[in-house]
Amino acid sequence: MVIGSFKAYDIRGELGVSLDEDIAYRIGRAFAQILFQRYQQASANQDSELATLKPAIVIGSDIRHSSEELKQAAIKGIVDAGVDVIDLGMTGTEEVYFATSHYAALGGIEVTASHNPINYNGLKLVKEQSKPISADDGLAEIQALAESGQFTSSDKSGALQLLTDKSAYINHLMIFIDTDKLKPLKLVINSGNGSAGPVVDLLTDKLTQAGAPIEVIKLHHTPDGSFPNGIPNPMITANRAATQQAVLTHKADLGIAFDGDFDRCFLFDETGEFIDGSYVVGMLAQAFLNKYPNESIVYDPRVIYNTEAVIDAHQGEAVISKSGHSFIKQVMRESGAVYGGEMSAHHYFRDFFYCDSGMIPWLLTIELLSITGKTLSELVTGYINAYPSSGEMNFRLTTNDAPAIIKAIEDKYRSQNPSKTTLDGLSLDFGDWRFNLRASNTEPLIRLNIETRGDQPLLADKIQEIEQWLAAQGAMPA
Structure with missing residues (x-):
C-alpha cells in the first residue's frame, strides 16, 4: 500500500483518506x-550510546477525538514489534520530547x-535523545517498511506502561527562570481548548508555591477535541481576537496563546498587540545572552536584521540555519547554541534537549519583564522601529510553479546587484532592505518576507511592488 501522509518532517493526513x-x-x-x-546492533557491538538506552518508545497524544484511537493502534504496532511502550496519556509534543530523553x-x-x-491528524517522531527524524534521515525508511508490511516477527510482545505523571517535566521547565526575580504580573493564557491546559495549571501552581506574584486569567482552557472556539492557530489573524480582548478587559501585562499541541508560543503585549515571531526571537536572544555571554544563537533566514543586531549588540555568536525544526536542531547541536528561534513561533533550547517548547518562552518573558521593569511593548518597540518587517505573506500559485517564480524575481532584481543567499529559498539584500521568497514544503504556496533598516515607507513601497509583480506571475494572496 502507499501511505500518502508522510511529509518532510512528520506524518500528517486526512482521516479516513491518508x-x-x-x-x-x-x-x-x-x-x-x-x-x-539499531539498538540490537549497537548492543552487540558495545560501541554506541544506543546500547545504554532503554528498549522502549514513549508515546503521547493530543486532545483530538481521533488521537486516542490512533495512539492505541500505534501502541499495538510497537508491542507487536517486541518493543516496550511508555504511554504518557494526553500530552503536548514537547512532553514527548522531554520523556524520550x-x-x-x-x-x-x-x-x-x-x-x-x-x-x-498526524504523528511526530523522534529518535534517541529526542533527535528529529526527517525524510532523509530515517523517515523514508520507516515509510518504506510501513508500506511494504514486511515486518519481522518477534518472540515476545512488548510491555505497556502508563506513566502520566508530569512532575519531572514541570520541574525541568522551572529551571529556566529564577522565581525570586518575578514581580507582580497579570497574564492572559489562551490554551485554545488544546492540550496546554493541564500543563498551564501545573506551572501556575508551581509559580504560586514559589511565592511568585503572578495572576493568571485562563481562556479557552479546558481541553476539548471538538474545539468549540475554533482550531487553535494564532497565526490566523481572526483567531487572535479573543486573547487581545481579554488582555484589554483584564488590563493584563501579557497575553499568551498556543496552538493545539503547544509546541509554539504566541505573545501579545499589554495593549493587545500581537508580537511578530521574529521580534520574539530577538527578545529571547537578548534574554539568553544577558545570562550566558558570548553564546551562540541560531536563527532562520526569513527575517534577520533585528536578530543579528541584537546578537551583535550583546556579544553573541550569530549562526544562521535553514528554517525547519530538523535543520535548526542539527545546527544547534553542531554549534552548541544556547537558544534557537524561528519567526514561526518555534523556540529551541539547549537545556531542553535542543528541542522546541511552547512553555519556556512565556516563562522567560515574565522573568524578563520583571527584571527590566519594562512592558512588553517597551521591550519590542525599539526592535520594530529599527527593523520594520512585513510579517510572512503567503501567495497561492495559480499558473507558474514556485522555482520559476523564484528564478524570475532573481532576474528582475539582478541589475541592482543585491547580495544573494539560497540557504532557504531566495534571499536578496539591497543594503537598506531585503526579502526572502521560499516555496512551501506542503502546499502550493510561496512565502514572502520583506524587511528594512528603519524605513517604514520603503517597506510599504516594496510590499506593494513585489505583491503587484507576484500577481502578474499568477501568485495571488492566500
Whole structure:
C-alpha cells in the first residue's frame, strides 16, 4: 500500500483518506522495528550510546477525538514489534520530547495534527535523545517498511506502561527562570481548548508555591477535541481576537496563546498587540545572552536584521540555519547554541534537549519583564522601529510553479546587484532592505518576507511592488 501522509518532517493526513488506525499500526510497528534493530546492533557491538538506552518508545497524544484511537493502534504496532511502550496519556509534543530523553528511550511519538483542520491528524517522531527524524534521515525508511508490511516477527510482545505523571517535566521547565526575580504580573493564557491546559495549571501552581506574584486569567482552557472556539492557530489573524480582548478587559501585562499541541508560543503585549515571531526571537536572544555571554544563537533566514543586531549588540555568536525544526536542531547541536528561534513561533533550547517548547518562552518573558521593569511593548518597540518587517505573506500559485517564480524575481532584481543567499529559498539584500521568497514544503504556496533598516515607507513601497509583480506571475494572496 502507499501511505500518502508522510511529509518532510512528520506524518500528517486526512482521516479516513491518508491516515487511519491501520496506517498508524503500520507506522508504529515500522518505527519500533527499525529503532530496535539499531539498538540490537549497537548492543552487540558495545560501541554506541544506543546500547545504554532503554528498549522502549514513549508515546503521547493530543486532545483530538481521533488521537486516542490512533495512539492505541500505534501502541499495538510497537508491542507487536517486541518493543516496550511508555504511554504518557494526553500530552503536548514537547512532553514527548522531554520523556524520550528523560526515560532514555529509543524514541518517541506524539499523535497530533497541531493546528490543522479537525478532520486531520498526524504523528511526530523522534529518535534517541529526542533527535528529529526527517525524510532523509530515517523517515523514508520507516515509510518504506510501513508500506511494504514486511515486518519481522518477534518472540515476545512488548510491555505497556502508563506513566502520566508530569512532575519531572514541570520541574525541568522551572529551571529556566529564577522565581525570586518575578514581580507582580497579570497574564492572559489562551490554551485554545488544546492540550496546554493541564500543563498551564501545573506551572501556575508551581509559580504560586514559589511565592511568585503572578495572576493568571485562563481562556479557552479546558481541553476539548471538538474545539468549540475554533482550531487553535494564532497565526490566523481572526483567531487572535479573543486573547487581545481579554488582555484589554483584564488590563493584563501579557497575553499568551498556543496552538493545539503547544509546541509554539504566541505573545501579545499589554495593549493587545500581537508580537511578530521574529521580534520574539530577538527578545529571547537578548534574554539568553544577558545570562550566558558570548553564546551562540541560531536563527532562520526569513527575517534577520533585528536578530543579528541584537546578537551583535550583546556579544553573541550569530549562526544562521535553514528554517525547519530538523535543520535548526542539527545546527544547534553542531554549534552548541544556547537558544534557537524561528519567526514561526518555534523556540529551541539547549537545556531542553535542543528541542522546541511552547512553555519556556512565556516563562522567560515574565522573568524578563520583571527584571527590566519594562512592558512588553517597551521591550519590542525599539526592535520594530529599527527593523520594520512585513510579517510572512503567503501567495497561492495559480499558473507558474514556485522555482520559476523564484528564478524570475532573481532576474528582475539582478541589475541592482543585491547580495544573494539560497540557504532557504531566495534571499536578496539591497543594503537598506531585503526579502526572502521560499516555496512551501506542503502546499502550493510561496512565502514572502520583506524587511528594512528603519524605513517604514520603503517597506510599504516594496510590499506593494513585489505583491503587484507576484500577481502578474499568477501568485495571488492566500
